Structure formats: C-alpha cells, structure tokens
Amino acid sequence: MGSRSFSATVTNRGGELSSLDESLPEPTGAEVLPGESVRTSEVMSSLDHHEKGIPTSDAGLGMTIFDCQDVEVFYGSHQAIRDVSLSFGLREVTALIGPSGCGKSTFLRCLNRMNDLIPGAKVGGHVIYHGQDLYAPEIDPVQVxxxxxxxxQKPNPFPKSIYDNVAFGPRVVGMEGDMDEIVERALVRGALWEEVKDRLDENAFGMSGGQQQRLCIARALATDPDVLLMDEPCSALDPISTGRIEDLMSELKERISIVIVTHNMQQAARVSDKTAFFNVELAADEKSRTGVVVEYDATETIFTNPSDKRTEDYVTGKFG
Amino acid sequence: MTGAQIAANALEGIRHGERKRLAAQLFNGFMYGAIGLAFLALVALIGQTAVKGLPGLSLQFFTNFPSRINPSTSGAQSAIVGTVYLTLLTAVFVIPVGIATALYLEEYADKTRWWNRLIEVNIQNLAAVPSVVYGILGLAFIVRGPLGIGPVLLAGGLTLGLLVLPVVIIVARESIRAVPPSIRDGALALGATKWQTVSRQVLPSARAGIVTGVILSLSRAIGETAPLLVIGAASSPRFNPSGLNDAFTALPIQIFTWTQDPNPQFVDQAATASIVLLLILLGMNGIAIVLRNRYEQRW
Structure with a gap:
C-alpha cells in the first residue's frame, strides 16, 4: 500500500480540508473487510500504485463507493425526487436512465452537493460516500x-488557455508537484494529450465540441477524484466524439467509479455495468411530478429481462 | 390542378418584391432625416467651436495659468491638471466600491430579501438623479456637514465618485451577469470556493465590460459642471492643486467662467478649452473601444 493519502496529495489550504478529513475514517492499511466500503486512503493508495506502473489491485472491487438512502429533493414546495435508494459499486459505471424531468440530473447533483447552489433546493435522506454521510452537518460541500x-451536459471550458483550464482545479485545491506534469497526466487520461500538446497556450474556445468535452473530463480528472459524475456528457456531441468519450469511460473505469446520466439507451447499454431506471410519478391531483427509481439492476438484466413492465416499455421504446 | 397551376400558386407574390410599399419608403426617409439632423447639429457645434477655438490652441494654452486681464497670456493649465487629478481620484474611489457592490448584488445577495431588493431599486433610481443634486449632497455632507473638508480637490473627487457610482455598479452588474452560469458550475464542481470562483473565473471573464463601463462613466464625470460649481470649485486659479486638500478647478468650470466674461477673446478661450475637453473625451472613449475589442468575451 502506498503511504500517500489523499490529504497528503492535496495540501491543506487555510484549514479548508480539515472538516472532511476528520470525519472520514482514519487510514488503516489493508484492513478492508469484504462488504465494507473502501476507505479513501485505500482508494488513493491504489491510485499511487497505478501511477508507478504497478497494475491496479483488485482490492475493493465489488465494494460500494456511494450508498444512498431515501434521498429526496425539494425545490421550494415541489418534490423533485423521492425515496431514491441506490448504491454504486467501486470502479463500476452506473447509468441513470429515464424520461425527461424524472429527476436523474437532480439526483446526480446530490452526489457532490451541487444542489446546494440552487436557491430553495432542499435535500433529504442520506448520501453515504466511503462510509461518511455527505449531508452530515460537519461536512463542507467545497471539500466534497x-x-x-x-x-x-454542455461542454463548459473556461475562457482561458487549455493549460489553464486543466490547471485550475489543482491550483484551487493546492495540489503539490510540478504543474506541467499534473496537466500532462490529466490530458493523457482525458485522451486529449496527443491532439493538444503543441497548443496548450491556445484558448479552449477554439477546440471542437468533442475536444472541449474531453477537456472538461481531463479538467475534472486533474485533481485525482475517485468518482466522476457525468450529466448527459454526450448529448451535445456528434457520434464520433461520443464514441471517443465512451472509449475513454471504459479506460477510466480501471481506476475510478463513474455515474452517468444519459438519454441514450444504447449508450447506457454499451458503457455501464449497472443501470437505474427513473420514472415520473404523477401526484394524485396530477399536478406535481416526482421522480422515483423504478428498477435498479445489472445493465444486461435491465435491457434484456427487466422485472418491471414500465422498465420494459421504456427500454423497448414504447414511451420516453 | 395542373402542374402549371401549382407552380403559379407557389410563386404568387414572390415576384412582387420589387414593388416597395409607400409606407416603407416614407419610414426610410424619416430615419435618414433623423440621422441627418443629429449629424448636422453635431457638425455645426464642433465646426463653430473649432473656428473660434483652434486659433488659440497653442503650447502656451497648456502651460499658462488662466488670466483675468490679458487673454493673450491666458492658458488653462490649472484646469487641465485639475481635471486629470479629479478623474484619477474619482476612479480610485469608484472602481473598488462599484465593482464590490456589483459583485455582492450579482453573486452573493439573496434576492428574496427585502433589503437587497431595496438596494437594487435605490441604485437604479440614483443613476437617474440629476447631477446638481449630487452637488448639493457633496456641499452638505462633504464640503460642510459631517466631513467638512471644504471645497477642495478631495471633495470634488468624492462628489463625482458618488455621481458615477450607480452607473458603474449597473454596468459592472451587467458584465458579471453576462458570464454564463455554467462557468460558475464548472469552477465550483472542481472544488473551488465561492470566492475562488468569483475572483478567478467570473471577474476575469467580465473584465472587458467592467473596464469599458468604468471608462465611459469617468468620461461622463469629466464633463460635469454643475456639481463642481455647487461644491465651490475655484474659478481661474493661477496654481495647480498641490494636494488633496487644495483648491482646484476643472475644464468645464474654466469653460463656464470664460463664457461669462464680457471680453470676447476670453469667450474664444472657452472654445479652445472645449476642444481640449473633447480631445480628452475622445481619447478615453477610444481607449474603451480598444479594450473592449481586445478583451471582449463571446460565449
């Protein structure tokens, strides 16, 4: 096991990190029991191994990274989703599918507390990440x-150079090490390095849409997260760019977990290990619409042998 | 229906494009007339100023102090220097306060709170208040009253600062609002704090609009006469202000003083000073255009 833990990689900047660090379990070496969620230090240690060229260890496979219990979101008085209980496996790709307005994106944004930024949004239930409830009062959303x-969904590069786009994350979290190396590593992982290595100083707005989206992926990878949330990442892209991003996802899966919201069922079938089908539930007065999870299973099962009629109707294209 | 009929139906009306309707032509004529009138007024004004003022435009005009007795040795040095100092002071005061207020209102203020809405409405109203009212405010609160610093350069800078502050805030808010929310989301999702997002992404993206707005507001302040008259700027001083607590004058005040003079040669000097003021304004607006073209962010 590598000795560097996440908190060593990311320097403490003005005590910003302390809150989440304290609340996460202490690094305990190889004491991970089967069925128990893998600890952050474990995940990060295996990342270190990978960097040094040692194959990724299988430790932690089959374990949970996210365990969501009865998650519900209110926008003002409107309930957007309710009773969402899903758990996501470590180094797995989980797809969230369902018709428009069923709360897939809303749920995704609960996983990194992006919903906190929407005025009037209120999240209930528990989102357990590596054993820690992300909505516990002592948790700082910035650290999450x-x-x-x-x-x-839409590529959102910053109006800066390609280099500065990737370097922004490492800079704000205060990552140590050679910034050129960090940027190169992220761009290599984002499958973009070969295309942009000679024009890192150019403005990111000059790239094609597909390149911009891969830049956004590389940018997110630069800070070494162990989960990547993707909100319809290919909906604004052409099929070739989509294919490249799907290839990229299966490579990234070696090291990180991915949760992807998609409207494209073929995409869900191609890239994911597990699939959750969300649907809209009309209230009795038929006025308010709330998203619920209808079925959650291995992707193959969802697409070939779903147990719920609504899932079957959706995946066979009868509605949606 | 035969094929020829279908074609005839489809093409009906297309060939009537050449026949312009009378109303459209009339309106066209009206628009050109309006532009022509505005242009004519401008040309006449500038032309007359140039005819009267250009002969007096010499190096001496910039190096000599205003005279009350002899127009041939009179200049506008103290007014030009005063205007430059005033503009710099106004900028120093208005840039940090204006941008900070705009940032608060756009990025931090909870718009459902009544006090934030009150601030917003007030700023919009303040932008429409006549400048002479700001002069009275400056006189009552800065020159006399609580601050009581007298009719000095600092009082002039603060008064003009108050005058353009609402405009700067409004322009800066618009530039900040033009930065798409996806930029903020992108930065926050990378683990940036609110302040890091605002200071490293939002403000740099909005800078072109902010800088342009500040320069244009300052060029409004440069041309203001009324508030400076009210707070008691000096008339025709034969010295430059040596510090913040010194008496001062500005180009508009000097122009005003000269136009009041019974000697027509002094009135011509007012025209010369107007040319200098116009050149300064043109220069500032030019800088604003160059900066905007260079840094403007298209989304």
Whole structure:
C-alpha cells in the first residue's frame, strides 16, 4: 500500500480540508473487510500504485463507493425526487436512465452537493460516500466537490488557455508537484494529450465540441477524484466524439467509479455495468411530478429481462 | 390542378418584391432625416467651436495659468491638471466600491430579501438623479456637514465618485451577469470556493465590460459642471492643486467662467478649452473601444 493519502496529495489550504478529513475514517492499511466500503486512503493508495506502473489491485472491487438512502429533493414546495435508494459499486459505471424531468440530473447533483447552489433546493435522506454521510452537518460541500468530479451536459471550458483550464482545479485545491506534469497526466487520461500538446497556450474556445468535452473530463480528472459524475456528457456531441468519450469511460473505469446520466439507451447499454431506471410519478391531483427509481439492476438484466413492465416499455421504446 | 397551376400558386407574390410599399419608403426617409439632423447639429457645434477655438490652441494654452486681464497670456493649465487629478481620484474611489457592490448584488445577495431588493431599486433610481443634486449632497455632507473638508480637490473627487457610482455598479452588474452560469458550475464542481470562483473565473471573464463601463462613466464625470460649481470649485486659479486638500478647478468650470466674461477673446478661450475637453473625451472613449475589442468575451 502506498503511504500517500489523499490529504497528503492535496495540501491543506487555510484549514479548508480539515472538516472532511476528520470525519472520514482514519487510514488503516489493508484492513478492508469484504462488504465494507473502501476507505479513501485505500482508494488513493491504489491510485499511487497505478501511477508507478504497478497494475491496479483488485482490492475493493465489488465494494460500494456511494450508498444512498431515501434521498429526496425539494425545490421550494415541489418534490423533485423521492425515496431514491441506490448504491454504486467501486470502479463500476452506473447509468441513470429515464424520461425527461424524472429527476436523474437532480439526483446526480446530490452526489457532490451541487444542489446546494440552487436557491430553495432542499435535500433529504442520506448520501453515504466511503462510509461518511455527505449531508452530515460537519461536512463542507467545497471539500466534497474536490473529491467528486463532475462533467456537465454542455461542454463548459473556461475562457482561458487549455493549460489553464486543466490547471485550475489543482491550483484551487493546492495540489503539490510540478504543474506541467499534473496537466500532462490529466490530458493523457482525458485522451486529449496527443491532439493538444503543441497548443496548450491556445484558448479552449477554439477546440471542437468533442475536444472541449474531453477537456472538461481531463479538467475534472486533474485533481485525482475517485468518482466522476457525468450529466448527459454526450448529448451535445456528434457520434464520433461520443464514441471517443465512451472509449475513454471504459479506460477510466480501471481506476475510478463513474455515474452517468444519459438519454441514450444504447449508450447506457454499451458503457455501464449497472443501470437505474427513473420514472415520473404523477401526484394524485396530477399536478406535481416526482421522480422515483423504478428498477435498479445489472445493465444486461435491465435491457434484456427487466422485472418491471414500465422498465420494459421504456427500454423497448414504447414511451420516453 | 395542373402542374402549371401549382407552380403559379407557389410563386404568387414572390415576384412582387420589387414593388416597395409607400409606407416603407416614407419610414426610410424619416430615419435618414433623423440621422441627418443629429449629424448636422453635431457638425455645426464642433465646426463653430473649432473656428473660434483652434486659433488659440497653442503650447502656451497648456502651460499658462488662466488670466483675468490679458487673454493673450491666458492658458488653462490649472484646469487641465485639475481635471486629470479629479478623474484619477474619482476612479480610485469608484472602481473598488462599484465593482464590490456589483459583485455582492450579482453573486452573493439573496434576492428574496427585502433589503437587497431595496438596494437594487435605490441604485437604479440614483443613476437617474440629476447631477446638481449630487452637488448639493457633496456641499452638505462633504464640503460642510459631517466631513467638512471644504471645497477642495478631495471633495470634488468624492462628489463625482458618488455621481458615477450607480452607473458603474449597473454596468459592472451587467458584465458579471453576462458570464454564463455554467462557468460558475464548472469552477465550483472542481472544488473551488465561492470566492475562488468569483475572483478567478467570473471577474476575469467580465473584465472587458467592467473596464469599458468604468471608462465611459469617468468620461461622463469629466464633463460635469454643475456639481463642481455647487461644491465651490475655484474659478481661474493661477496654481495647480498641490494636494488633496487644495483648491482646484476643472475644464468645464474654466469653460463656464470664460463664457461669462464680457471680453470676447476670453469667450474664444472657452472654445479652445472645449476642444481640449473633447480631445480628452475622445481619447478615453477610444481607449474603451480598444479594450473592449481586445478583451471582449463571446460565449
């Protein structure tokens, strides 16, 4: 096991990190019991091994990274989702599918506390990440977002150079080490290095849409998160760019967990290990619409042998 | 229906494009007339100023102090220097306060709270208050009253600062609002704090609009006469202000003083000073355009 823990990689800047660090379990070496969620230090240690060229250890496979219990979100008085209980496996790709307005993105944004930023949004239930409830009062949402990367529907590069786009995350979290190396590593992992290595100083707005989205992925990877949340990352892209991002996802899966919201069922079938089907539930008065999870299973089961009629109707294209 | 009929139906009306309707032509004529009138007024004004003022535009005009007796040795040095100092002072005061207020209102203020809405409405109203009212405010609170610093350079800078502050805030808010929310989301999702997001992404992206707005507001302040008259700027001083607590004058005040003079040669000096003021304004607006073209962010 590598000795560097996450808190060593990311320097403490003005005590910002302390709150989450204290609340996460202490690094305890190889004491991970089967079925228990893997501790942050374990995940990070295995990342270190990978960096040194040692193959990723299988430790932690089959374990949970996220365990969500009865998650519900209110926007004002409107309930957007309710009773979402899902757990996501370590180094697995989980797809969230369902018709528009069923709360997939809302749920995704609960996982890194991005919903905190929406005025009037209120999150209930528990989102347990490596054994720690992310909505516990002592948790600082900024620290949560440092560990859980996110890629948005529309590529949103900063109006800066390619280099500065990637370096922004490491700079704000105060990562140590050679920034050039950090940027190169992130761009290599984002499958973009070969295309941009000679024009790192150029403005990111000059890239194609697909390149911009891979830049956003590389940017999210630069701070070494162990989860990547992707909110319909390919919906604004052409099929070729989509294919490249899907390839990239299966590579990234070697080291990190991915939760992806997608409208494209073929994409869910291609890239994910597990799939959760969300649907809209109309209230009795037929006025308010609330998202619920209908079925959650291995992707193959969802697409070939779903147990719920609504899932079957959706995946066969009868509605949605 | 035959094929020819279908074609005829489809093409009906297309060939009537050449026949412009009378109303459209009339409106066109009206628009050109309006532009022509505005342009004519401008040309006449500048032309007359140039005819009267250009002969007096010499190095001496910049190096000599205003005279009350002899127009041939009179200049506008103290007014030009005063205007430069006033503008710098106004900028020093208005840039930090204006940008900070705009940032608060756009990024931090909870718009459901009544006090934030009150601030917003007030700023919009303040932008429409006549400048002479700011002069009275400056006289009552800065020159006399609580601050009581007298009719000095600092009082002039603060008064003009108050005058353009609402405009700077409004322009800065618009530039900040033009930065798409996805930029903020992107930065926050990377683990940036609110302040890191604002200071490293939002403000740099909005800088072109903010800088342009500040320069244009300052060029409004440069041309203001009324508030400076009210707070008691000196008329035709034969010295430059040596510090913040010194008496001062500015180009508009000097122009005003000269136009009141019974000697027509002094009135011509007012035209010369107007040319200098116009050149300064043109220069500042030029800088604003260059900066905007260079740094403007398209999304």
């Amino acid at each position: 977002r440092k560990r859980i990367g996110m890629v948005f």
